[in-house]
Each structure stands twice: as C-alpha cells, then as structure tokens.
Amino acid sequence: MKQQDNALETKALNLYYGSAQALIDVDIQIPKNQVTALIGPSGCGKSTLLRCFNRMNDLIPDCTISGSILYHGEEITGRSTDVVELRKRIGMVFQQPNPFPKSIYENVIYGPKVHGVRDRKQLDEIAEKSLKGAAIWEEVRERLHDAARGLSGGQQQRLCIARTLSVGPDIILMDEPCSALDPIATAKIENLITELKDEYTVVIVTHNMQQAARVSDYTGFMYMGRLIEFDSTPVIFEKPKEELTENYITGRFG
Amino acid sequence: MHRMNDHSSSLSSPAGISRQKKESVITGIWLATALVAVITIILILGFLLKEGLPALLEIGLREFLFEEIWTPTSVEPSYGILSLIIGTILVTLGAMVIAVPLGIGSAIFIAEIAPRSVREAIKPAIELLAGIPSVVYGFFGLVVLTNWLRITFDLSSGATWLAGSIILGIMALPTIISVSEDAITSVPQEYRAASLALGATRWQTIIGVIIPAALSGITAAVILGMGRAIGETMAVLMVTGNAAIIPDPLWNILSPVRTLTATLGIEMGEVAIGSTHYHALFAIALVLLLIALIINLSATVILGRIRNAQMGTGKTPFLSHEVKGKVKTVCLWLACILLIGVLTVISGLSGALLLIGAIGAYLLIQRIITPKITEKIAFGMITAATGLVLFTLFVILFDIVSNGLSAITWEFLTEGPRDLGRSGGIFPAIVGTIYLVVGAIAIALPIGVGAAIYLNEYTIEGKMTKIIRTGNDLLNGTPSIVFGLFGFAFLVIFVGLGVSLLAGQITLALMVLPTIIRTSEEALKSVPDSLRHGSLALGATRWHTISRVVLPAAAPGILTGTILSIGRAAGETAPLLFTAVVFSKRFLPDSVFEPVMALPYHLFILATNVPGADTQKYGTALVLLILVTGIYAVAVLMRKHAQNTVRW
Numbered sequence: 017m018k019q020q021d022n023a024l025e026t027k028a029l030n031l032y033y034g035s036a037q038a039l040i041d042v043d044i045q046i047p048k049n050q051v052t053a054l055i056g057p058s059g060c061g062k063s064t065l066l067r068c069f070n071r072m073n074d075l076i077p078d079c080t081i082s083g084s085i086l087y088h089g090e091e092i093t094g095r096s097t098d099v100v101e102l103r104k105r106i107g108m109v110f111q112q113p114n115p116f117p118k119s120i121y122e123n124v125i126y127g128p129k130v131h132g133v134r135d136r137k138q139l140d141e142i143a144e145k146s147l148k149g150a151a152i153w154e155e156v157r158e159r160l161h162d163a164a165r166g167l168s169g170g171q172q173q174r175l176c177i178a179r180t181l182s183v184g185p186d187i188i189l190m191d192e193p194c195s196a197l198d199p200i201a202t203a204k205i206e207n208l209i210t211e212l213k214d215e216y217t218v219v220i221v222t223h224n225m226q227q228a229a230r231v232s233d234y235t236g237f238m239y240m241g242r243l244i245e246f247d248s249t250p251v252i253f254e255k256p257k258e259e260l261t262e263n264y265i266t267g268r269f270g
Numbered sequence: 271m272h273r274m275n276d277h278s279s280s281l282s283s284p285a286g287i288s289r290q291k292k293e294s295v296i297t298g299i300w301l302a303t304a305l306v307a308v309i310t311i312i313l314i315l316g317f318l319l320k321e322g323l324p325a326l327l328e329i330g331l332r333e334f335l336f337e338e339i340w341t342p343t344s345v346e347p348s349y350g351i352l353s354l355i356i357g358t359i360l361v362t363l364g365a366m367v368i369a370v371p372l373g374i375g376s377a378i379f380i381a382e383i384a385p386r387s388v389r390e391a392i393k394p395a396i397e398l399l400a401g402i403p404s405v406v407y408g409f410f411g412l413v414v415l416t417n418w419l420r421i422t423f424d425l426s427s428g429a430t431w432l433a434g435s436i437i438l439g440i441m442a443l444p445t446i447i448s449v450s451e452d453a454i455t456s457v458p459q460e461y462r463a464a465s466l467a468l469g470a471t472r473w474q475t476i477i478g479v480i481i482p483a484a485l486s487g488i489t490a491a492v493i494l495g496m497g498r499a500i501g502e503t504m505a506v507l508m509v510t511g512n513a514a515i516i517p518d519p520l521w522n523i524l525s526p527v528r529t530l531t532a533t534l535g536i537e538m539g540e541v542a543i544g545s546t547h548y549h550a551l552f553a554i555a556l557v558l559l560l561i562a563l564i565i566n567l568s569a570t571v572i573l574g575r576i577r578n579a580q581m582g583t584g585k586t587p588f589l590s591h592e593v594k595g596k597v598k599t600v601c602l603w604l605a606c607i608l609l610i611g612v613l614t615v616i617s618g619l620s621g622a623l624l625l626i627g628a629i630g631a632y633l634l635i636q637r638i639i640t641p642k643i644t645e646k647i648a649f650g651m652i653t654a655a656t657g658l659v660l661f662t663l664f665v666i667l668f669d670i671v672s673n674g675l676s677a678i679t680w681e682f683l684t685e686g687p688r689d690l691g692r693s694g695g696i697f698p699a700i701v702g703t704i705y706l707v708v709g710a711i712a713i714a715l716p717i718g719v720g721a722a723i724y725l726n727e728y729t730i731e732g733k734m735t736k737i738i739r740t741g742n743d744l745l746n747g748t749p750s751i752v753f754g755l756f757g758f759a760f761l762v763i764f765v766g767l768g769v770s771l772l773a774g775q776i777t778l779a780l781m782v783l784p785t786i787i788r789t790s791e792e793a794l795k796s797v798p799d800s801l802r803h804g805s806l807a808l809g810a811t812r813w814h815t816i817s818r819v820v821l822p823a824a825a826p827g828i829l830t831g832t833i834l835s836i837g838r839a840a841g842e843t844a845p846l847l848f849t850a851v852v853f854s855k856r857f858l859p860d861s862v863f864e865p866v867m868a869l870p871y872h873l874f875i876l877a878t879n880v881p882g883a884d885t886q887k888y889g890t891a892l893v894l895l896i897l898v899t900g901i902y903a904v905a906v907l908m909r910k911h912a913q914n915t916v917r918w
Contacts, residue, residue, distance in 0.1 A: 070467060077386075100641070104469035114460035117483050126478060127468040130641070176464070183468055 023048040023187050023217040024069055029083035038064045040241040051218045053232035060238040062221045066189050070106040071099050107180035111192040113172035115164035120156050123164045127183035142182055150178035151208050170201025190220040206231050229253050237261045296813050297728050303720030308741030310780050314756045318556040321759050325549030340514040342547040349550045353516045357527035364435025365442055365499045370492055373446030375655030381454040382476055383649055394906050399663050400444030401902035403841025405870040408508035409877045409891050410666050411437040416509055423524055429511035432523040437505050440662055442495035449494055453487020473645035486576040493569035501562055501749025503531040503844040530558045534751045538848050555755045566747035670891050677889025691876050692883045696890055701858055702866035707839045709775030715832055718786030726794040727816055746784035750844040753781045757849035772862040774850020781845055782835035789831025793824035826912035833905035841898045843870040869894045
C-alpha cells in the first residue's frame with residue numbers, strides 16, 4: 017500500500033483520559049475510498065480512535081494525546097490545525113440519530129449556512145443533492161419543512177448522513193450508526209454505506225461483526241486500547257493471524 | 271402483617287377491609303390539602319370581585335380603564351387608571367430591555383462558556399441575587415440609584431421610570447438567568463456534538479442549535495421574569511416617584527411614573543373602608559391579577575406550542591413555511607423602521623444615522639470577518655454582560671454591608687426602637703419576622719407536602735390533577751400585593767382576625783404554598799419507582815410505603831423548597847402591609863391576635879418616612895440581608911450536599 021493512498025494514518029498514537037490510557041501505540045492506515053471497519057469489545061478504544069480523526073476528543077476535558085495523526089499526509093494533532101476546516105472535511109455520524117430540533121430542510125442546510133453559503137437556490141441544490149446521496153430524498157421531498165424529529169429512527173439516521181454530506185467532506189466517520197435501529201433500517205444504512213465509498217472514505221465503528229463483514233473492505237480489531245490486527249476484511253474474518261482476533265471473531269469472548 | 275407463616279386467613283378478611291378504609295381516609299386528607307391552592311385562588315378572585323365590582327359599577331368599566339386621571343382623594347375624585355396601567359407596562363418593558371439581554375447572556379456564559387470552576391462560583395452568586403428581599407433592592411434604589419440618576423442627568427428627582435426599570439431589571443435577572451441556564455444545560459449534548467462535527471464554531475453552535483433548542487425554556491424564563499417585574503410592589507414604589515401621569519413624550523424615561531402595584535401599596539393603608547376609593551383599589555388589584563394570570567397562562571401555552579413544533583408531534587403548523595418566512599422578514603423590517611423612528615425622535619437625526627450606520631457596518635462586517643472573529647466578539651460581549659451582572663451584585667452588597675456594619679451593636683439587636691426608629695434597636699422587628707415566618711411555614715408545609723403527595727402518589731394524571739396544577743400555577747403567579755389585599759379583605763375584615771400576627775402568617779403561608787407544593791412534588795418525582803415497588807411487593811400499604819420509604823428519600827428536596835420559602839417569606843413586605851405589621855412597637859406581641867413589627871416593613875418605613883435615621887436604615891437592611899441570604903445559602907449548600915451524597 018502506497019503512502020498517498022491513505023486517507024488517514026496514525027503513528028504511535030497514545031491517548032489518555034486524565035491518567036487512564038485509552039489508546040496505546042496505535043498505528044493504523046485507513047485506505048482512501050474504501051470502507052474500513054473498527055471492531056472490538058466495549059471499551060476497547062475503537063470509538064475513541066474514531067473521535068481522534070475529527071478532533072472531537074478536544075471537547076473532553078483533560079484528554080491528552082501523543083503521537084501523530086496524518087490526514088492525506090498532513091499532521092492534524094497540533095494546535096495550529098484549523099479544527100473547523102478539518103471537521104468540514106471529515107464528517108461524523110453518531111450512534112444515536114441526532115437531528116437538530118428543526119425542520120428536515122433546515123437540518124441539511126445547517127452546515128452549508130455555517131460555512132457561509134447564503135444563496136437560497138444554492139442551498140436548495142445542496143439539500144436535494146445531500147438528501148439524494150443519503151437515499152432519503154424520495155421519502156422526504158414532499159415534507160421538507162416538517163420537523164426532523166418526527167421521522168422514524170432509520171430516516172433520522174439517514175438524514176444525519178445527508179447532513180454530513182452537505183458540507184462536502186471526503187471522509188465520513190460512523191460511530192455505531194445502526195446500533196439504535198431495527199434490522200430493516202439497518203439494511204438501508206448498510207446499502208448506503210457501500211454506495212458511499214465511490215465518493216467517500218468511510219470509517220465505521222461497529223459492535224456487530226456480521227455488519228463489519230458485510231459492509232467493509234478492511235477491518236481493524238482493537239482490544240484494550242491496542243490495535244491488535246488490521247487487514248482486508250476477508251483475511252480478518254477467515255484466517256486472522258492473531259489468536260485474540262480469532263477468539264473474538266468466533267465469539268469466545270467479548 | 272407479621273403472620274408470615276400463617277396463610278389460613280382469607281384474602282378478604284375484616285382486617286383487610288379496615289385497612290382499605292384507612293387508606294381511603296388518608297387519600298381524602300391528601301385530596302383536601304391539594305384543594306387548598308385551588309380554593310385559595312377562587313377565594314382571591316371572589317373577594318377581589320366582591321370588593322371591586324361596586325367601584326366598577328359606580329365608575330363604569332370604560333371610564334375606569336381608559337380615563338387618564340387618577341385623583342381619588344380630591345374634592346371631585348376621578349378614578350381613571352390608564353396612566354397606572356401604562357406606568358406598569360412601561361416600567362416592566364424597560365426592565366425587560368435591561369434584563370433579557372443581560373440575563374440570557376449570563377445564562378449562555380454560565381452554561382456554555384465558563385470553565386467549570388468559574389461556573390461553580392457564579393451560580394450560587396446568582397442565587398444569592400434572587401434571595402435579596404425586594405425592599406432591600408428598593409432601599410438601595412432609593413438611597414444610591416436615584417441619587418446617582420439625579421446628579422448624572424441633572425434632575426430635580428432621580429425617582430423615575432428609568433430607576434424603576436433598572437431596579438426591576440436587576441430583580442428579574444436571577445429568574446431569567448437560572449431558568450434559561452437550566453434550559454440551555456438540558457439541551458442534549460448530542461446536538462452540540464453534531465454541530466461541531468459539521469465544522470461549526472462554538473458560537474455558531476450556540477446561536478444556530480442550542481438557543482433554538484432551548485427556546486421554550488428561555489421564553490418561559492423571560493415570561494417568568496416579566497411576571498415577577500409586573501407583580502413587584504415595594505421596590506417600584508420606592509424608586510419610581512409615583513406620579514400618576516403618562517410620561518410626556520411617551521418615551522421620556524426620566525419621567526416619574528406610577529404602577530398599579532405601587533398605587534395599592536401607597537393608598538390601601540389610608541383608605542376609608544367601604545368608600546368608592548376602597549372598592550376602586552380592589553378593582554385595580556383585579557386588573558393586576560388578570561394581567562399577571564394572562565402572562566402566566568400564555569407562558570404555558572407558548573411552551574407547549576414550541577415543544578410540539580420542535581418534536582414534530584403537533585398538528586400542522588398554523589402558518590405554512592413560506593408564509594412564516596415572509597412574516598418574519600416583514601416583522602424585521604417593521605422593527606427596524608420603528609427603532610429608527612424612535613431614535614430619530616429621541617436624539618434627533620444623528621442618532622438614527624448612527625444606528626443605520628451601525629447596522630450597515632454589522633451586515634458588511636458579517637460578510638467579511640471569519641466566524642472565528644465573530645465568535646471572539648460574541649464571547650467577549652457575553653462575558654462582559656455576566657461581569658456587569660456580578661458587578662451590580664457586588665455594588666449592592668458592598669454598599670449595604672459597608673454602611674450597615676457600623677450600626678450593628680448589641681443594643682441595636684436587643685432593644686426596641688425609640689424616637690421613630692432613629693435610636694434604639696430592632697429587636698421586636700427581628701422577633702416579629704421570626705414569628706411570622708415560623709407560623710407561615712407551620713401552616714404551609716403540611717398542606718404543601720400533603721398536596722404534593724396527593725398529586726404524585728395517589729392519583730394518575732387526569733382532570734382533577736390538571737385543575738389542581740392550574741390552581742397552583744395561578745396562585746404562584748399572583749402578585750404579592752394581591753395577597754395583601756386578599757388577606758385584608760378576607761382574614762382581617764371578613765373572618766375578623768384584625769390586623770394581627772395570625773392574619774399575616776396565613777397570608778404568607780398561602781403565598782409560599784405553590785413553591786412548597788412544586789418543590790416537594792419534584793422531590794417525590796425524583797424518588798425512583800423501583801423503591802416504591804420494592805416496598806409494595808412486600809405487602810406494605812400505600813401510606814406505609816410513602817411514610818417509611820418515599821418521604822425519607824425525598825426529604826432533602828422538600829427541605830430545600832421549604833428553606834427557599836422561608837427566605838421568601840422573611841423578605842416579603844407587600845402581603846403584610848395591611849394584614850399584620852405596625853411600625854414602632856416597643857413590645858413583643860402577647861398573642862397571635864396582636865399586630866407585630868417586621869424587618870422588611872421597618873426598613874421600608876425608615877427609608878421612606880423617617881428622615882435622619884441613616885445608620886438605622888443601613889443596619890436594618892444589613893440584618894435583613896444577612897437573615898434572608900443566610901437562609902438561602904443554607905438551602906444552596908443543602909442541595910449541593912444532597913446532590914453529592916444521594917445516588918440511586
């Protein structure tokens with residue numbers, strides 16, 4: 017794998033919440049325009065790692081990191097990094113669908129407005145494009161000005177994905193995006209994820225191993241703050257090199 | 271209950287039936303306590319109508335409401351209250367202009383910007399601000415603020431609309447700040463995360479997501495603050511000059527004004543019972559009560575509307591999206607034109623041009639400067655607003671403490687007043703206040719806790735609870751001076767208690783009842799159901815469960831509410847004016863049927879009617895301040911302790 021093909025890369029990444037270490041010497045390379053899944057038992061650090069990529073850990077008091085994180089080869093851990101610009105390029109979808117208590121339309125144009133787009137026509141175009149990109153346009157086109165929180169859970173989550181697409185990121189981080197959804201809604205989101213990789217790099221944290229196997233191209237297995245193994249998804253699920261990984265995959269713990 | 275191994279008795283035994291009877295008696299008692307608030311508000315309305323209607327019939331409703339001249343004591347009396355209504359509206363509006371931006375700004379600062387350590391320090395300070403009795407605010411306004419205004423603006427008297435609005439604004443601040451702050455804090459963290467993850471700055475997140483999401487709570491905060499301002503009597507009475515005129519021109523903020531409440535406070539004590547003037551005052555109280563109740567009810571309605579709209583549970587919105595957008599634009603333009611017009615009239619063309627320039631510059635700058643710089647400017651302004659609020663608190667406390675300390679001597683605290691309070695002490699006033707408060711709490715606590723138990727433990731939500739809750743809300747929104755008039759008409763005259771300690775205690779009890787009910791109910795609600803189920807599953811009766819399991823668990827919350835009520839009762843003046851207090855009484859009362867002295871009233875009379883008692887004034891203010899804020903401080907500490915120790 018060549019260096020420039022990596023959308024994200026960490027080197028010797030350590031992260032502490034106060035004095036508790038949550039990530040230990042993590043080296044990972046997230047390939048561009050692929051879906052990468054992070055799996056592992058609860059508390060293994062997979063969400064923490066995900067939140068490093070768009071600096072959401074900045075919001076947690078006394079969270080410190082060492083090591084380096086590269087976004088297309090550019091260091092993003094420093095103080096000089098423009099976090100606002102970074103988050104514009106690296107979008108995030110959360111575990112619980114969290115649309116704002118506004119209308120569907122206002123949810124999708126919130127991001128562009130924040131970044132200075134004021135022209136109504138342009139906003140309308142962005143809204144339509146993003147909602148289409150998140151495969152929810154047909155369901156909501158007739159009621160764009162209804163409250164977003166009146167949508168079903170699965171629709172809300174796709175709206176959140178549309179909201180993420182609206183600011184034109186090239187990477188989308190997903191933190192267990194289906195854990196609050198039923199199987200049908202989950203299937204729709206999974207289909208969407210495979211479609212998204214044409215244009216975007218997707219990193220998804222999931223508890224659900226079948227989901228990782230279904231949607232991802234690469235899989236990283238994490239345990240107790242360490243990245244135990246990282247490889248293409250078929251390798252991880254069929255012939256993992258590490259015994260820990262095998263035990264987890266086969267359900268012997270976790 | 272203890273025959274654990276004896277299963278021979280039938281499940282419908284006589285013991286069981288008598289137990290059920292006992293339960294239903296207990297339920298009846300709680301229902302009765304819950305109805306006290308409803309009955310009180312009906313009685314208040316009834317007595318105001320009974321005493322006020324004769325005046326309305328004699329004067330005519332139109333004359334009464336729309337006639338400008340209020341001269342009830344002249345040879346040819348005129349009973350028009352238009353100038354009083356306008357005075358009330360103007361003072362309240364002015365107070366809101368001051369309190370809303372400062373209050374919401376401070377709330378944002380506390381909830382979103384301040385580091386945790388700063389927040390922990392500011393919150394109690396704001397609660398302290400809420401604990402300062404209104405008569406102390408009035409006193410500060412009278413001796414410091416009006417004086418300052420007089421010198422600054424070169425007026426003959428500083429007692430003006432502006433002074434009233436400043437003092438009322440400060441008084442409304444704690445309500446606005448703490449309710450808004452609660453609303454902002456309760457916005458789910460995930461909204462913040464979502465907005466920040468889209469690359470929004472913190473300020474964009476606050477303005478674009480958090481404030482809109484907290485809008486219902488913030489609206490409620492503003493309306494509650496407005497309710498407090500409209501119902502306030504003593505402070506307004508002391509600083510507005512009380513001339514029953516409509517300011518000329520209408521926006522002359524340096525004109526004296528007179529409010530509805532002040533009119534009641536000033537004239538009720540000197541009016542001949544049964545005269546037209548007397549009945550007219552009750553009609554004023556009726557108007558005041560209706561205004562206050564309308565404000566309170568509209569708060570409830572607005573809250574519900576906004577919540578439904580955001581959660582998508584409401585029916586189709588009243589206005590379609592496109593129409594709403596247009597209405598918004600039109601309103602914005604109208605407001606701009608109005609503002610510019612007003613400024614032109616007040617300060618000439620230059621002011622208007624300045625404003626237009628400022629708006630233009632803002633719009634221009636908004637396009638040019640980055641969101642980060644906007645954020646810096648906004649945070650700076652918000653921090654400054656909070657600083658101003660804290661500075662005000664500091665100035666008030668410093669003035670009273672520094673001037674009052676020298677008055678505090680052993681003699682001052684232990685002797686009766688001499689020479690109209692110019693020498694001697696305030697011992698009877700301290701004892702009188704304690705008597706009043708202890709009596710009021712002794713009456714209100716059992717009723718309030720009983721009502722809360724009924725509402726939370728004995729019924730499911732239905733028509734009955736709705737009526738009780740509405741009654742409670744209405745009672746809570748009733749201005750304190752209205753309680754005073756009601757106490758006079760009902761307890762002093764109708765029941766025949768006379769101006770007495772007992773009449774004062776009952777009036778105060780009715781006034782703090784809604785607070786006790788509400789805080790007790792919240793305390794009961796916070797006890798998890800699993801505790802109740804655990805007890806009931808062991809075969810305990812409902813009452814047994816409540817008295818042994820639920821009440822002990824809820825005790826800290828109930829106690830906090832009670833202490834807050836004690837603080838409020840100790841600082842109140844208006845309800846006591848015509849029901850319980852006298853000025854300058856050398857001795858303590860022998861029975862509950864005698865009138866008493868009270869600290870707030872003593873301070874009020876010293877400040878307004880006794881020249882040359884400066885040390886005593888400040889001394890009394892300080893003692894009152896220490897007493898009331900001390901009580902509040904205990905409440906704050908207890909709540910903190912309970913929060914830290916109770917874990918479910």
